[in-house]
Amino acid sequence: MNIKHLVSLFAAGAFLFASCTEENEVAGGTTTGGTGTEDDTDRQEVLVSLKNHLVLQKPETKAEGDPIATEEENYIHSLDVYVFGSKEENGDYTLQEIHYYRDDASTLTLPGVNTYSFNLTNSADNSGVTTGLLKLNKGLFVRLYCVANRSEMYTTSDDGTTTQYTDFKSLIQTAPGQDDNLVTAGIPKEADFKKLHIKLIDPAATADPTENDVLASPLPMSGAYTTPLDLTDFGSSARTQISFKLSRMVARFDIVNDAAKSKFTLEKMSMGNGQKGAKFFPIETVGKTQADLITYPEHEVLPDTQKASDELAGTTNLTKGAFYAFPSPKDDHGYLMLKGKYAVNQTESKDVSYQIPFQQMINGIGTYIEVAYNHRYTITITKADTYHLDVDLKVADWDDKEVIDPYEPENDFDRTENVVLDAANSTGTYVLDNGRISVLPDAASKFTFKMASNTDLSHEVIYKSATAAKWLVMDGEPVVTKAGSQETTYKFKVDETAMNAAVTAGQKLEDVTIRLTNPASGSRKEIKVIATQGPTVALVSQPDNYNTFDPAKLTAYIYNVASQTIKLQVDAETRLTDPADPESATTTGSTVSTANVGSTGVTASANVAEASGNYTLAVDGTGSAGNEGTVDFTSVASTAKTTVKVILKDPAMKALTAGDFRSNRNDNTFDLTAGTGSIPQVSLVGVANNEFTLSVTSPEGVTVAKTGGDWLTITDNTVGNNGKKVTTITGKITDATGMQAAGKTDGKFTITNKLDASKAIAVEVVTTVPTAATVSKSADDTGLSTFAGTVATLYNAGGQSITLTTDVATTLTAKSDADFLTLVGGNSTEHTITLQAAQSLPLSATPTLTFTTADGATTEITVTLTDPAITALTSISSTTGTNNFTAAADGNNAKVVMTEATSSSSFTMSVASKEGITIGSETSSWLKVTAAEATGSAGSYTTVVTVAIATGADLTSALTGGKIVLVNKIPNGGNMTIDMETTIPTPAPAP
Template sequence: MKKTYLMLLLGLVGFVSGCTNEDGSEGSTPSGNPGEIRLVFSGSGESEEYTKAIASDSENKIGNLKVYLFGAPKADAVDSEYEYVETWTMTDAAPGAGQFVLQPSGSSWTASIKPNEKKGLPYLTLVCVANQDKPFNADGTEMTALDAVATDATGAITTHGTTLAAFKAAYTAKLAPDGIIKTPLVMTGTGTTKISGSVSKVAITLKRMVARFDIDNTTATSQLTITSVAMGQGRPNGSLFGATLANVADPTDPASGLITYADVNFKGENANQGTLESAVYVYPNLSTDLSYLIIKGTYKSPSTGEQIPVTYNIPVVKTPAEAKPTDPANYIAIDANSRYKLRITDVTESNIYSTFEVEDWTSGGGVIIKPENAKPEFKEFSGTDQPTVITGEYYRTADAGTFNIVMTSTGELECSRSLVTKAGEIDWLTVGNVTKEQKDGLTITTFPVTITGATGKRPVSLTFINQAASYDPDLQRTLTFVGPEATPVLSEVVKGHSEGNSVDLAAPTAPKATMVNAVGSYVSVSLFCVDGIADITSPTGYSVTEVATEGFTTTYRVAITDASTAADGTTIDFKNKAADANKVTLTIEHKKASQPKIVANDNGSYTNSPYNDGTIGGTAGAVTADMYLIDGSTIYVKATCTESVAAGAVKVDALAGVTVAEETAAPGIFKIEIPAAASLTAGTAVAVTFKNATDETVTSTLEITPKSAKPTVSLADSNPTSVTDNNDGSYTIDATALSTNTFTLTVTAPTGAGIADLSTPFTGGGWLKLSDTNAGETSIDAGGNQVYTFTGGDTAGESGDVTLTFTNTVSDGGDLTVTLKKKI
């Protein structure tokens, strides 16, 4: 039987690379958390060709996804040098440790993970396996658990882990005797990156691990109604990473390990009415397996019209080029991620006449020929100061010098220059006049580059565009350059400190932080370093925490966690991750406690005793105040420190006789009270000591002078000598002298006082009376006085004492008794 076969198998790329930054990200550096890796998964099996939609939704579905991380010490490490680090697993719930959420993004998916970096293993290969929970060995047994690598503080490996080479021997699970391959389909993809202080972006294309067969049959013309399809002498499982399959000596031997797949019902849209897509899925094989499709159904006899049950075994073969009609067809290998179409052209009861077509199986594009003028290719560097590769198309330059970039392309090139980040200096790298030549049908273009002061500058990208090609970014080549490993630059975060703390950048290479030595006290600083900041060991009593990363700037919070062990003068080194000898050291000095400041109370909710005016004298550190000696006499003052306005920031000691308490509802407001006036002596000062709670040796004092509230009496200096002060509250008066003279007494009442009346006291003492022109009042206002003028009385023969009693307005303030005696 003569058959013709059309082969059009388009290989798929397993990893789509782009212009990467120094941290492995594409294009401009996104913001996010330091060490974060953002994954972008292309539609399952997307190739570099532009092809129209072929795959169904179920064939693109990602039901579950695991990302296996392998680390290596260098960018050019081979699979045997990459060792297993950890696994991340997709979840539909809120992600926990080691989990991520897969988000749709157009025709792709995105996810973010933050690996646990192993010291000394900054280069990562991310191995993604979709729709298969566990890896298996080729014989169908489950792979043993992966061993994780361990390193010490220097980055040396202390425990070796499973290598990437060993993991790439993994297979899918074996089909059961009655099993069939169903969607979602097993897919794999890999990507590489380097962990840095910035966010990395990795693009990964997932590739299906099975092949698909479409069957084109129209019953109306072929008289064949297909009811099921299967594969004979097929592989029971498939390699996840394209491992070389073992050859089978005799594929017809039941012990060969090859199997006959279970029948798959032939149904769905267009079944037996055109092309039924995805009729059956099979694992890749070798051409020596002699695999064949098994087609079952009924054939309508052209002579009797009877539906006859039929089974056809159709070898998966192709006809060699220049073959003669008598030459046999050759079996072909079935490849992963390829689409095979069986086109049935004619059928008899014993034979099927058909052709095989092998096509691309993608999720987007039509088989359109890519433009002849494709992406420019980097050929080499030349000149005296050539850059060195960091990773991919990311290079490090000298601080100053020149070199050439030599590019090849199918047309003339133009070059554009851009910063990797939004802002920064770009002119440290300039491109001069280019030269070009034609050779072997290609244009060779040399771009002269000059470097000036590259150290500490942001990376610059050069994008090379083939003028004869599409301006699609996929057809452009981008090289990114950064200067030598620089010392990180430290800056202060505005409003990033707790109260009382500060950062001094007067000497940028020797910054200082002044911190209150208290738990929770903190300062915030930002470090700019293109290469990222190395791991930081927190000093005893302190914590150093990454807060955020924006581009190449990482923000840290330095906090005191234990005030008793946090040493004054501690230093913290922020080191360039690529060259830890380049570092900036932050010195922490403890803030010296401030002297408590004592001022008058400004809180209207708290008022002094009405007789105390609360006047504050002296200075803020040595204050004076007067208080009347009355039980419960009270004044309020405000005492604060610059470190804190919280309750307890200022402590207080007071001598006996005075109580001092901070108001709970108004921290910093202190009530000063004399509970018992008898415990103090008027005019004898007492001191209240206010102390800074962070250092109680730093103090301020309030000196209180107690004042008597008792009314007082005084004899005017101008009074005649006929009046004698007995110094016991009594006066002796020579009445004979009063016929022509008067005398005055002044009564002063600090808190106010009063006398019942000014007539009764003269009963029996008519030898004396108050002057009609200045008799005085019975009431004395607080802080005021009354002047009483006396003259000779109308009854000279009487000699009784005149007793004047002035009662204090304030209870317990003390009263005044004045006794006037007639000299006999």
């Protein structure tokens, strides 16, 4: 597809892009190591064929008919195969293991993950197929996901936060191949794995961009084999073969420009409205909204490839891989930004910049197109002026085969062979299998090699960044030693000053590229030089070993307890004793030195003669927490040293405090010294299921054991918190038998530090008898009933009641002889006792009531009834006139006869009652009855009642049937009636 553009000038920043290679031959790096330990009999050989022209070592020869992808774009620096397993073919797949390839033979170690290295091999017939032999663990159905040239994966949360994903864990099989095989799922699940993406571009990374900010070779690729492989048959040992293809995760942009004709020299490229990254499976964009789009950091474009295309002159107008970008949907409305110089005339140029939108013009209407991954976009610049730029945009699949540069000069040098160092003039250097030259960072290190060619070669020493320490320099100008078939000697040495400055500043010695260029053909040979690394050091996991190792900081953290150890795997180089003779003997292994361990008390196990072996570091407990020292591991072959720092950690548990104790009851207590022998003591109210928790903070957890108290259960749970382990101990009374009567004193448990069994804390657990409720009369009860001690007294009158309160919620029940009482209150702090009806006194038995708390503690009270009746009259007093009193008897009321009554007749009565009386309305109207204020106290009152003839009463005839009614103030307590009569005077006898 060809797209033409007329682009308006606009001020913009240009962007940096890298190149993406597709095809070439292979030499191959060899990887070793891995954390898997399974027997080969439990593993299935799977030959994976990748249908890509992958490059395993950077050869420079380009044969006629080579595909468009450059060698760098096909280069494989790393390849990770993530194997996901499931017990069922269509079940849930989780991570089983990781197989990896590294061009520098480095190893991959992930805690909790089975990792295995493998080699890649290109087909001998140049068919463009790369193979790798994997040995997969049997037992499950598996699927394979491959990622090339990116060993880190990232995840973005819902709030937009992006972090590196590190939670990989291998699944675990209990009995592979057996019916009872149980599988503990690995992490992540297949579905979650497909959400992971590449590290996102940082648009602000303009000063020191990384390969993730300015995309460069080796380019990220991905591919998958998702048809489940059946590895459940342990009876089969036949090799399985599968094949699939890797796709580049980016799009490539080539520039065709003859600056002399277009009058425009491109200097920088960038992209607007671009995507920050892409997911691996499938390859799709990460950003979803306009706000997720960015402007890429600028990428410089050299003018060397912007000349007239001339095979004889060795010039070209094609810049291959000038820029790379992640896929971009058409709705992003993305555009390229080109910045450079416009030649106004032969002596004057002007800074200009243009935008090239991804549009296809049809009948004058622009339609945006997508930028697809694994596609090439060729931009041909035809004409420029200060205001616009005419371009053609051609789109093609990256793997389309076409001849770009058919020129193949015969005077080229051999770029595929590794250089051979001049042993007599080389010190501290070695050529690795992958062709890289390893140089020991030492002032005496140097190397010399010769290169044959039929023309003078140009040379340059290239560092990745401008700020890199220039630790490797040429040792004089190259010397031509032959004139016919020309041979040039190159010498290099370590710059001691630059090296020492970098070491002092903690700056890494970056890889160096020595580039030799044949000016006749334009072909190049690139020789990578690396600083010799000491042995790699990794942690060997051990059960119940809590010491740790930080591989990034090369620091071992060991708890300061005698006999604490840490096991480290040390992998050292293997080298030929005579690099010129591939059949010569090899030297390998490593040595250890503890000369600088300081006061840590660290010792190390014996030296290792093999390339890979384990060392055990141990402490004797004589140091102090925080003490530091170093242990040196030195490669026998290269003499390079890796220094591991050792830091002693404090193993002590945190001392218990009152704040570590928790309970939902205030009457459960914790005292640090109240136990026997001044040990900590927990006191619990003796109630079933009463419990407490005690938090213990320690570096790696504690063990908890109950040592006393059959009535007590102790459980514990440990969680991580801020780098410490917090163990929550829960104690519970599971058998409260007898605790209402007496407390228990034999409960005990012991807390032991997992790191140091000699450091233990004993905690005593006792119980107390539950507290019974305190009973009193309610302040709101103004009735006549009383409560004293444990006795409630009610008048023996129906409806009489008393309200009692308790200091805690209780339930009131009748224990005995209380059927005639009504009890109201439920489970509360207020209860009312009511007499249903008057009873015959004295009672045959005393009613007993029980108040019971939630803890089962009881308080008993009794109820007594007292006679409420008005005391019977025995006499009257203070009479005026003649008043005859007759006491009540035989069911008859008391009676007073006022003889020969006159208007001044009267008498008084002293009436004794429990709570006082009043004059009833039924009292006869011809009487005037008044009651004085009662005297006495509750339960014994005396009221003086005065009886007289009412004013206007007709006394001319005898009055009979009169009555005085004395009303008892105790409701239903019984009133008193006194019968009243008068007589008239006896007539005088007639004279």
